[in-house]
Amino acid sequence: MAGKVAERRAALRENLINIAEQRIANDGLSELRARDLAKEAGCALGAIYNVFGDLTDLVLAVNARTFHKLGAEVAEALADAPQDPVEQLVVMSQAYHRFAAANLHAWRALFDVERAPDEDAPEWYLQEMGRLFTYISDPLAVIFPQYSDQERALLTRGLFSSVHGIVLLGLDGASAGVPSDEIDSMIALILRQITLAK
Amino acid sequence: MAGKVAERRAALRENLINIAEQRIANDGLSELRARDLAKEAGCALGAIYNVFGDLTDLVLAVNARTFHKLGAEVAEALADAPQDPVEQLVVMSQAYHRFAAANLHAWRALFDVERAPDEDAPEWYLQEMGRLFTYISDPLAVIFPQYSDQERALLTRGLFSSVHGIVLLGLDGASAGVPSDEIDSMIALILRQITLAK
DNA sequence: ACAGTATCATGAACCTCGTTCACTAACGGG
DNA sequence: CCCGTTAGTGAACGAGGTTCATGATACTGT
Numbered sequence: 001m002a003g004k005v006a007e008r009r010a011a012l013r014e015n016l017i018n019i020a021e022q023r024i025a026n027d028g029l030s031e032l033r034a035r036d037l038a039k040e041a042g043c044a045l046g047a048i049y050n051v052f053g054d055l056t057d058l059v060l061a062v063n064a065r066t067f068h069k070l071g072a073e074v075a076e077a078l079a080d081a082p083q084d085p086v087e088q089l090v091v092m093s094q095a096y097h098r099f100a101a102a103n104l105h106a107w108r109a110l111f112d113v114e115r116a117p118d119e120d121a122p123e124w125y126l127q128e129m130g131r132l133f134t135y136i137s138d139p140l141a142v143i144f145p146q147y148s149d150q151e152r153a154l155l156t157r158g159l160f161s162s163v164h165g166i167v168l169l170g171l172d173g174a175s176a177g178v179p180s181d182e183i184d185s186m187i188a189l190i191l192r193q194i195t196l197a198k
Numbered sequence: 199m200a201g202k203v204a205e206r207r208a209a210l211r212e213n214l215i216n217i218a219e220q221r222i223a224n225d226g227l228s229e230l231r232a233r234d235l236a237k238e239a240g241c242a243l244g245a246i247y248n249v250f251g252d253l254t255d256l257v258l259a260v261n262a263r264t265f266h267k268l269g270a271e272v273a274e275a276l277a278d279a280p281q282d283p284v285e286q287l288v289v290m291s292q293a294y295h296r297f298a299a300a301n302l303h304a305w306r307a308l309f310d311v312e313r314a315p316d317e318d319a320p321e322w323y324l325q326e327m328g329r330l331f332t333y334i335s336d337p338l339a340v341i342f343p344q345y346s347d348q349e350r351a352l353l354t355r356g357l358f359s360s361v362h363g364i365v366l367l368g369l370d371g372a373s374a375g376v377p378s379d380e381i382d383s384m385i386a387l388i389l390r391q392i393t394l395a396k
Numbered sequence: 397a398c399a400g401t402a403t404c405a406t407g408a409a410c411c412t413c414g415t416t417c418a419c420t421a422a423c424g425g426g
Numbered sequence: 427c428c429c430g431t432t433a434g435t436g437a438a439c440g441a442g443g444t445t446c447a448t449g450a451t452a453c454t455g456t
Contacts, residue, residue, distance in 0.1 A: 008433095030312065034414060044435045049415070114228065151387075157376070158364055158384035165363020166356055178355070186356035189349075193392040207404095232443060242406045247444070 013051045013061075015041050021062045021106070028105040029059065029112050059113045060122060066106045067128045073099050078135055085139030086195045092135055093163040093187045100167050101180060136160055143195050159194070163187055211249045211259075213239050219260045219304070226303040227257065227310050257311045258320060264304045265326045271297045276333055283337030284393045290333055291361040291385045298365050299378060334358055341393050357392070361385055 019040050023032055034055060038045045052058045077095030081088045100107040115121070137156045144152065170183035217238050221230055232253060236243045250256045275293030279286045298305040313319070335354045342350065368381035 033412090035412095038436095045414095045437095046416075046435060047433095050434070055414070154380060154384055155387060157367075158388050161363040161367040161384070162360035162388060163363070164367060165359040165361070168366075169355075169359040169362060182352060186352055186359070189353060190356045190360060190392060194388060195391075196394075231441090233441095236407095243408095243443095244406060244445075245404095248405070253443070 009051055012041065012043060012047060016048060016051060016058060017061045017065070020058050021065060024059070024062055024109050025103065025106050029109040032059070056113060059109060062106070063110050063113060064122070064124045066103065066110055067125065069103075070096070070099050070107070070110075071128050071131050074132060074135060085142040086192060088139045089136065089159070089191050089195065090188050093191060094184050096163060097167045097170075097180075097183055097187060100171060104171060132160065133157070159191070162190060166190070207249055210239065210241060210245060214241075214246060214249060214256060215259045215263070218256050219263060222257070222260055222307050223301065223304050227307040230257070254311060254313075257307060260304070261308050261311060262320070262322045264301065264308055265323065267301075268294070268297050268305070269326045269329050272330060272333060283340040284390060286337045287334065287357070287389050287393065288386050291389060292382050294361060295365045295368075295378075295381055295385060298369060302369060330358065331355070357389070360388060364388070 016037060019037055020032060023036070032055065034048055035045060037058075038048060041047075048055075048058070052061070074092050074095045077091050078088060081091040133153075133156050136159055137152055140147070140152050140155055140159075144155070147155065166183060166186050170178040170186070214235060217235055218230060221234070230253065232246055233243060235256075236246060239245075246253075246256070250259070272290050272293045275289050276286060279289040331351075331354050334357055335350055338345070338350050338353055338357075342353070345353065364381060364384050368376040368384070
């Protein structure tokens with residue numbers, strides 16, 4: 001019976017990702033413990049390291065799922081959005097906000113995991129990021145047909161970063177908890193203002 | 199000799215903040231070690247805990263300094279800025295960017311320190327934040343005199359968050375290192391676009 | 397000045413965690 | 427059925443934040 005080991009390992013891998021995913025979703029990245037994972041998965045502590053190089057690798061696997069779900073939700077919002085490109089931007093941004101609010105811990109884990117400073121971002125990250133950027137860039141091409149590709153790329157990145165910043169600080173408790181509606185208003189206000197200036 | 203203890207403690211406190219500040223500036227928050235601090239300050243390990251409740255308190259003391267310096271640099275930029283309110287916003291935002299880039303680790307520590315989820319932000323944080331918000335709100339009042347205070351507050355917060363997001367993602371290595379000039383361009387592009395739409 | 401008491405500083409010890417590795421168990425080819 | 431190879435195990439290791447019993451130090455009243 002060839003591949004039995006690989007099968008068992010793949011199953012453990014899936015299992016560990018599921019457990020870590022739930023743990024992060026419930027309690028946040030900082031509450032993830034190797035010993036908890038092993039206990040809940042019914043495996044030895046060392047078994048985790050037969051399947052993942054370290055806990056960061058496991059977290060990255062969870063993050064890949066999270067990011068993919070995020071992209072899917074934004075895409076779904078876009079599919080249901082009106083034709084008007086400005087409204088498309090607003091709807092997608094609010095979908096981003098909705099996802100972040102509904103999956104706060106998992107969403108935070110996307111950015112809180114510490115990457116080694118030398119190695120670059122994983123492939124799935126760049127791919128999903130590109131997907132999101134395309135969703136933004138397409139309506140922008142309609143709104144600002146006179147812009148060069150380079151200018152549009154700049155604006156795309158800038159708008160994404162802006163919305164990200166608004167959601168980030170809005171969901172941060174330190175800012176005394178901005179109400180969800182106000183975050184959506186801020187997003188809409190800024191996007192509509194920017195895109196008014198054709 | 200009254201107050202000798204208090205004096206010694208105050209000196210140790212200053213000393214520890216200085217050492218931690220330098221350590222964070224050089225190597226980042228994650229490289230801060232209680233044992234290193236004690237060794238460099240020439241004090242016992244436990245002495246740190248006579249002066250600070252825990253290391254987070256010490257980091258918060260460093261952050262207070264960082265945030266104050268940040269506010270001062272933005273204020274200075276504003277003082278040297280032209281009268282045009284839009285340009286004032288651009289200049290301040292680019293000063294924010296410049297500070298973050300020049301003090302990357304210290305700036306990151308402002309946001310990376312984990313606060314207990316129940317207790318709210320320290321007083322100095324709210325005060326400095328309010329100062330920054332005032333700097334933004336004042337030019338906005340000139341640009342958009344028709345806005346209510348509430349609308350302007352929303353726009354203020356939104357603009358700050360946007361600029362923060364642009365700087366944050368721009369300085370993040372994962373985005374493949376956006377050149378400094380492009381970050382400034384993004385900031386200027388977005389601010390000018392928004393404020394065109396009077 | 398001195399004894400007595402309260403307060404402070406000290407660093408070894410404690411605890412939590414991620415990670416490793418010597419050992420044991422399981423597997424499979426001959 | 428035996429033996430070499432591979433996989434799984436969990437005790438042990440090392441790092442690091444925090445605590446606390448103990449000895450040193452400073453204050454107070456006489």
